[in-house]
Amino acid sequence: MITLQSPLASPFDAASTAAEVMAGVDLRGKLAIVTGGYSGLGLVTSRHLAAAGARVIVPARDPKRASAALAGIDGSVVEPMDLISADSVSVFCARVVGRGQPVSLLINCAGVMASPLARDVEGHESQFSINHLGHYRLTCGLWPALLAAGSARVVAVSSRGHQIAGMDFDDTDFQRRPYDKWVAYGQSKTANALFAMALDTRGREQGVRAFSLHPGQILTDLARHLSSSEIEAFDVFDENGQYKVAPQAGLKTLEQGAATGLWCATSPALDGKGGVYCEDCNIASVNQPEIGRKGVAQWASDPDAAERLWQLSQQWTGLSLAKSRDMER
Structure with a gap:
């Protein structure tokens, strides 16, 4: 299988911080939207984008x-939106597109992990619904504003957890x-990577490039559904109970964890590239399980699987990029 997963000669690595990645980046006049942009990695991401001059919209369920x-982050604004609600996403997108300002960066950072079984109103499993379908709807709804930017990037925050499971298209x-709950999480994170692949094939000729990434293993509110014993099993604490x-x-700090997403969103090294899964501020290689866990699983970098997921997502949501573009006319 031909793959685009070829690492670059990046000046950054696993220990690089968001501040290092963003040094010298000028986003004045740009509009960025960051889901989950008010906690954990998303909050760090919002702070650095705003510091670089971007206007940052953070859609939030709360x-x-x-x-x-x-509070205190100049240039950031909050607007209501719930990713699990198709109606809520639609209202948010219509409001943003209606203002006529191009969206240069869409960073899909919000998500849930290993949650108990729940379903959205259409019967979709909640982790898949929030982590993938909600962001698919959001991207389709914002498509006119992304196209209007002339050069835009969409960043999907996946996870090394995608290696737990590929897509089960039959169920x-x-x-x-x-x-x-872990298989469901793994499937949803595989969906994030496949989504970026399929989106990039559709957007690259029109100036919209897409990327997915693993930020690192960082203890955030994402772990709220885990018991203390489950967290301990990840071996993230030392003998003194410190992270x-x-x-x-x-095992990264929040500043290190946010670095790869910001690199995907802003690095000139990625100009002319897209549809790839990244980690440690670089394009990742395809994973070789016999060596370790670094890299992207073959099932999450499969263009046929990406296209199949896109077609099903279009069927499940009734949305497509073509229909979103009609809003411009």
Whole structure:
């Protein structure tokens, strides 16, 4: 299988921080949208984009909490949106597109992990619905504004957790197979990577490039559904109960964890590129399980699987990029 997963000669590595990646980046006059931009990695991302001069919109299910978290970050605004609600996403997109300002950066950072079985109103398993379908709807709805930027990037925050499971196209929503919260999470993170591949094939001729990434293993609110014993099993604490920082092993600070997403969003090294999965501020190689966990699984870098997921997502949501472009006329 031909792959685009070829690392670059990047000046950054696993230990690089968001501040290092963003040094000298000028985003004045640009509009960025960051889902999940008020906590964890998303908050760090929003802060650095705003510091570089971007106007940052953070859509949030809990606007009050988001506004409190973003207080003091000049250039950031909060608007209501719930990724699991198709209607809520549609209203948000119509509002943004209606203002007529191009969107240069869309960073899909929000997500849930290993949550109990739940479903959206259409019956889709909630991790898949929030992590993938909500962001698919958001991207389709914002497509006119992304095209209007002339040169835009869409960044999907995936995870090394995608290596847990590929797409089960025959039972994506666990209607027949027993529900496993980790398999569901892995599938949703594979979907993030495949989404970026399929989006990039559609957007590259029109100036919209897409990337997915693994930020690192960082203990954030994403772990809220895990028990203390489950967290301990990840071996993220030292003998004194302090969080370990070992970037080469994937254990990063928030500033290190946000670096790869910001690199995907802004690095000139990625000009003319797209549809790739990144980690440690570089394009990742295809994973070789016998060597370790670094890299992207073959099932998450398969263009046929990416196209199949796109077609199904279009069918499930009733949305396509072509229909979104009609909003411009």
